[in-house]
Amino acid sequence: MENTLIEKQLKAAADLNRIKLLACMKNGEVCVCDFVDVLGISQPAVSQHLRKLKEAGIITERKVGTWKHYRLVEDQTPLMKGILEQIKPVTGCNCSSVCTNIGEEN
Amino acid sequence: MENTLIEKQLKAAADLNRIKLLACMKNGEVCVCDFVDVLGISQPAVSQHLRKLKEAGIITERKVGTWKHYRLVEDQTPLMKGILEQIKPVTGCNCSSVCTNIGEEN
DNA sequence: ATACTATATAAGAGAATGATTATATAAGGA
DNA sequence: TCCTTATATAATCATTCTCTTATATAGTAT
Numbered sequence: 001m002e003n004t005l006i007e008k009q010l011k012a013a014a015d016l017n018r019i020k021l022l023a024c025m026k027n028g029e030v031c032v033c034d035f036v037d038v039l040g041i042s043q044p045a046v047s048q049h050l051r052k053l054k055e056a057g058i059i060t061e062r063k064v065g066t067w068k069h070y071r072l073v074e075d076q077t078p079l080m081k082g083i084l085e086q087i088k089p090v091t092g093c094n095c096s097s098v099c100t101n102i103g104e105e106n
Numbered sequence: 107m108e109n110t111l112i113e114k115q116l117k118a119a120a121d122l123n124r125i126k127l128l129a130c131m132k133n134g135e136v137c138v139c140d141f142v143d144v145l146g147i148s149q150p151a152v153s154q155h156l157r158k159l160k161e162a163g164i165i166t167e168r169k170v171g172t173w174k175h176y177r178l179v180e181d182q183t184p185l186m187k188g189i190l191e192q193i194k195p196v197t198g199c200n201c202s203s204v205c206t207n208i209g210e211e212n
Numbered sequence: 213a214t215a216c217t218a219t220a221t222a223a224g225a226g227a228a229t230g231a232t233t234a235t236a237t238a239a240g241g242a
Numbered sequence: 243t244c245c246t247t248a249t250a251t252a253a254t255c256a257t258t259c260t261c262t263t264a265t266a267t268a269g270t271a272t
Contacts, residue, residue, distance in 0.1 A: 019112060041262095082189065154231090
């Protein structure tokens with residue numbers, strides 16, 4: 001891996017709120033509205049964190065009607081594989097709200 | 107691992123100059139003066155980067171006369187083990203200058 | 213079409229970061 | 243002792259980060 005990619009992914013992961021986002025996504029797709037509840041920050045703040053993770057190639061998204069579901073990409077870099085292993089999954093942040101469940105049914 | 111420790115170590119590693127410092131230390135001890143040459147930044151800047159890595163528990167130091175040798179700690183966290191595996195070692199930054207060689211002989 | 217909901221983007225404030233220069237400290241040698 | 247060298251700390255500044263509020267966009271429903 002290039003050092004610049006290493007830096008980009010480390011920078012993307014090096015934030016407590018983004019670590020929590022990743023922790024939630026370890027169990028599967030989560031939609032933005034759920035993240036807002038879990039983190040206790042504003043919706044735009046969540047959106048910006050998600051963008052940073054996406055730009056680093058760590059997560060991807062799927063649009064479901066008005067909602068947007070985010071999940072970890074399948075083919076993580078070796079670096080991110082190692083990091084994600086150390087982040088404990090957080091349950092209860094996905095598939096719990098109406099929007100997520102509807103998404104799963106499609 | 108606690109999320110706050112994960113964050114601290116990720117933040118410490120998430121900088122291109124500090125990645126280079128770690129890359130140098132993969133081959134063993136390096137003294138501050140050598141880092142200055144490798145990174146091309148001022149000596150105080152190097153000192154501050156090293157302090158950040160030290161405070162995150164990633165590196166440790168050994169005083170040798172006027173010089174100070176820095177090296178990776180032996181018992182890295184699982185997180186740092188994974189990260190360090192992805193950083194390519196850089197040779198030629200240690201044991202090359204006078205101060206380092208003298209240090210090694212002690 | 214209008215209204216409502218979910219998400220993204222823009223703009224701006226305040227904190228944190230990373231560099232520099234100047235200075236302090238500590239060890240070694242004349 | 244005094245001077246030099248190696249490193250750390252302090253002060254400062256420019257940049258980047260992360261939040262907020264306000265607004266834009268897109269989809270759904272009435």
